[in-house]
Amino acid sequence: MIKKIICFVLIAFCFVGRGECFPALTGRVVDNAHILTQQQKSDLTKVLEQIEPHQVVAVSLDSLDGQEIEDYGYQLGRHWGIGRKDINDGVLVLIAPNERQLRIEVGYGLEDVLTDAQSSKIVNSVMIPLARDGKYDEALIQGATAVVHVLKGETNFYSGDVANIEGSPALAIVGVISFVLFFVLGIGLGIVQNKCKYYKRSSRQNRILFFYENVLFQSMIYNIYVAILGTATGSFSIYLMVLIPVLLLVNLGNIRRWIKNPRFPYKEQVASGGSRRGSSGGGHSSSWGHSGGSSFHGGGGSFGGGGASGRF
Amino acid sequence: MNKNKKILVILASVIALCVLAVFSTLNSVVGLDEKCNASWSQVLNQYQRRYDLIPNLVATVQGYATHEQDTLIQVVDARNKATQTTLSPEMLDDENAMKVFMQNQNALSSALNHLMVVVERYPDLKANENFLSLQSQLEGTENRIAVARKDYIDSVRLFNTKIRMIPTKWIVAAFSEMKPKATFDIEEIKQEVPVVKFSR
Numbered sequence: 001m002i003k004k005i006i007c008f009v010l011i012a013f014c015f016v017g018r019g020e021c022f023p024a025l026t027g028r029v030v031d032n033a034h035i036l037t038q039q040q041k042s043d044l045t046k047v048l049e050q051i052e053p054h055q056v057v058a059v060s061l062d063s064l065d066g067q068e069i070e071d072y073g074y075q076l077g078r079h080w081g082i083g084r085k086d087i088n089d090g091v092l093v094l095i096a097p098n099e100r101q102l103r104i105e106v107g108y109g110l111e112d113v114l115t116d117a118q119s120s121k122i123v124n125s126v127m128i129p130l131a132r133d134g135k136y137d138e139a140l141i142q143g144a145t146a147v148v149h150v151l152k153g154e155t156n157f158y159s160g161d162v163a164n165i166e167g168s169p170a171l172a173i174v175g176v177i178s179f180v181l182f183f184v185l186g187i188g189l190g191i192v193q194n195k196c197k198y199y200k201r202s203s204r205q206n207r208i209l210f211f212y213e214n215v216l217f218q219s220m221i222y223n224i225y226v227a228i229l230g231t232a233t234g235s236f237s238i239y240l241m242v243l244i245p246v247l248l249l250v251n252l253g254n255i256r257r258w259i260k261n262p263r264f265p266y267k268e269q270v271a272s273g274g275s276r277r278g279s280s281g282g283g284h285s286s287s288w289g290h291s292g293g294s295s296f297h298g299g300g301g302s303f304g305g306g307g308a309s310g311r312f
Numbered sequence: 313m314n315k316n317k318k319i320l321v322i323l324a325s326v327i328a329l330c331v332l333a334v335f336s337t338l339n340s341v342v343g344l345d346e347k348c349n350a351s352w353s354q355v356l357n358q359y360q361r362r363y364d365l366i367p368n369l370v371a372t373v374q375g376y377a378t379h380e381q382d383t384l385i386q387v388v389d390a391r392n393k394a395t396q397t398t399l400s401p402e403m404l405d406d407e408n409a410m411k412v413f414m415q416n417q418n419a420l421s422s423a424l425n426h427l428m429v430v431v432e433r434y435p436d437l438k439a440n441e442n443f444l445s446l447q448s449q450l451e452g453t454e455n456r457i458a459v460a461r462k463d464y465i466d467s468v469r470l471f472n473t474k475i476r477m478i479p480t481k482w483i484v485a486a487f488s489e490m491k492p493k494a495t496f497d498i499e500e501i502k503q504e505v506p507v508v509k510f511s512r
Contacts, residue, residue, distance in 0.1 A: 070455050116452030117445040304354070305459030308448055 021065060025057070025080045027296050033060040033097050035136045044141050051148050054089045054110065055082045055299060058144040060136065061096040069096060073105035074303040083107040083301020090301040091151070093144040095127070097136045102127055103309035104147060111306045114150050120308035122146045131312040337483045341490060344471040348493055349401035351464040358457045359394075359417060365453060366391050366424075369446045373427065376437035383423075383430050390420040404468075410494035424450070461496075468495045 023032045028048040029041050036044070048056045057080070064072045073094050077083075083090025088109040095102040104119040126146050130139035370384050377384075394416040403409050428447070437443050472492045475484050484490055 070458070074459055116449045120444075120448030120451070303459075304358075305456040306452055307455075308452060309455075 022076055022079045023059075023061070025296070025298060028055075028057055030057065030059045032062045033095075033136070034062075035060050035095075035097065035140065037137075040137060040141060044144060047145055047148055051151050053084060054091070054151055055084070055301065056091045056093065056144060056147055056151070057082055058093045058140050059095070060140055061094060062098065064096050064099050064101070069094060069099065069101040069103045069309050070305065072096075073103045073307070073309070074305050077105050077107065077301070077303040081298030081300040081302075083109060083299055085300030088301040088303070090298070090303070091147055091307075092303075093140065093147055095131065095136055095140045095143075097131075100131075100312050101309065102131060102139065102143070102312065104143065104307045105303055106307040107301050108304050108306070109301070110151070111304075114147065114307075116306060116308055118150055119147075119306075120310075122150070123308045123310040128310050128312045333479075334483055334487065337480050338487055341471075341475055341480065341484055341488070344467070344474055345490060347467045348404065348464070348471050351460065351467045352399075352401050352404060355457070355460040355464050356399075358453060358460045362420070362424075362450070362453050362457065363391060363395055365446060365450055369427075369443075369450065372440065372443050372446060373431060373437065376440070376443075377431060377434050380427075380430050383427050387420070387423045387427050390416070390423040394420045404493045405491040407494045410496065414496050421454075465495055468493045 023030060028045045029036065031041060044058055048058065059076070061072070073092055076094075077090060077092050081090075082092060088107040090107040091110060091114060092103075092105040094105060102123065104114075104123060106114050106116075106119060122143055127139045127143040130136075130142060366387060370388060373380065374384060397409075397413050397416050399406075399409055399413045428450075431437055431443075472495075474480055475490060475492060
């Protein structure tokens with residue numbers, strides 16, 4: 001039970017501590033300043049969907065929290081993680097009517113296609129004239145549409161794409177492989193234990209139970225290890241160095257009893273292992289990140305301050 | 313015999329835990345160090361981008377603003393001076409080198425800033441497509457420089473905090489030669505970003 005709690009706490013820690021004052025990413029159109037109608041929103045969303053797998057998000061901001069839009073823009077983009085991870089092909093089209101600022105924030109990966117000069121052209125010849133007339137909704141819609149047009153003009157997405165896309169599945173594969181590896185390791189240990197004479201004396205049922213307990217317990221430790229490091233690709237040696245002391249510490253009681261009395265009954269240990277079995281099952285998938293679901297969320301892209309901005 | 317075994321087990325666990333702690337500390341410091349180097353490379357990258365823009369910009373301005381030779385020469389000189397001082401990631405712990413490097417970059421920034429103010433007087437130049445494109449690229453580059461610098465400052469802050477903290481400090485001193493890295497004031501950024509106004 002205590003291990004279960006520790007495991008939960010460790011996993012929970014990975015999800016706290018990122019509370020900044022940015023608006024929530026509610027979809028491809030985030031209308032925080034309430035300048036769009038429902039119809040305009042859904043129309044614009046459809047336009048922005050066309051450019052998948054690139055991620056273009058249109059945002060109207062109620063407030064910039066006292067910052068300039070250049071400072072706010074890239075931080076917001078990073079916070080949401082717009083664009084695919086490692087490709088960084090996200091674009092934010094921002095308008096802040098109250099501060100009278102607007103900006104096109106371009107992720108690293110699209111800076112070749114949507115150059116500063118092009119962004120600046122969209123900002124100055126499309127968005128600013130509309131915004132000056134007070135048509136903030138049109139400024140945002142036309143600006144975002146123009147961005148989509150520029151991106152579409154690039155017929156073949158650059159060659160880097162194909163190679164990079166493999167990035168995240170590769171990580172998952174490494175995770176699966178290492179999981180299998182530890183599973184095999186567990187089985188190996190189980191077989192070694194099978195040879196143990198104290199073990200041979202225990203009943204068949206107990207032997208099977210212990211075998212599974214052994215495997216599941218290792219996968220649980222591996223879960224915690226993954227949760228702490230936040231990655232499935234930690235090095236094997238470090239893992240072993242975690243595993244061995246933990247195994248020793250956890251089994252210290254049993255080892256002590258075993259040292260005192262070599263005939264220490266096996267049954268007892270199996271019974272005490274009951275709670276371990278339960279805790280190991282679900283947690284593992286947490287390291288794989290979220291998948292599926294119809295809702296829109298950032299792919300983990302980053303921004304480096306590319307793009308153009310304007311005041312109106 | 314029994315007692316010996318027990319002690320041995322406990323001793324092994326303690327040693328294994330200590331070794332593990334040292335390893336993980338060193339690994340995390342190395343990770344932070346690499347992050348500093350990467351963000352410094354990004355800063356250099358963006359400064360390089362600015363160097364690359366200047367010849368084109370100067371050539372374009374020269375064609376229109378014939379009376380601004382002094383300003384243009386200042387920009388070219390500042391660029392030449394800045395390109396001469398390089399600061400590789402291995403030299404990041406050198407406070408003085410960083411100071412000189414930043415002084416030169418700031419001089420270039422203010423020369424460019426001055427140029428951009430001066431060109432406001434030439435309506436023909438400001439209508440030139442090529443110049444507008446260069447101007448927006450320069451603005452974008454200055455913004456990228458600001459972001460890269462902030463990222464560098466942030467990663468150095470993490471690194472310096474980490475290697476000055478108590479157990480880490482000892483471990484780093486014992487097993488590696490890493491030193492705190494040089495950084496610069498964030499205030500400089502605000503002074504150096506040129507205010508490039510768009511034609512209305």
